[in-house]
Amino acid sequence: MTIMSAREFNRDVSAAKRAAGDAPVVITDRGEPAFVLLSIEEYRRIGERGIDLVERLSMDDDLDIEFEPVRIELQAPEL
Template sequence: MSVVSAREFHRSPSAAKRMAREGPVFVTDRGRLSLVVLDIAEYERLTGAQSLRDALRMDEEIDVEPVVSRDVPGAADL
């Protein structure tokens, strides 16, 4: 378990992500707890939720035809 200030968190979110691999990271704002950063595996364990990775996975193919516009935009009308 780690505690960091909001200032430290904003300065280096990657450090908080590394710390979250070892346990919850509590972020304080003006000395009061404001949020907790958890590793995704820990979140899924605590909530019993379906894996977010599985929920976001697409099981079927989707056909997409890109549309390419040949129009040249005009000048902005300010």
């Protein structure tokens, strides 16, 4: 993902378009994310098909993330 300021975007729109061909481009306004520039293919993939929440949150199978949940014991307070 590429991040560029609104000033950088206005100065070089072509660079933003090239970067959006590879991954979404976040455009910031006063240092805060304000807009996202996507290729039409990416927009269609996430928007027009109506991808469900599970698919949006799913991760690529080639990612190897270790996760060890911690078991906690909770007790209700006595009244």
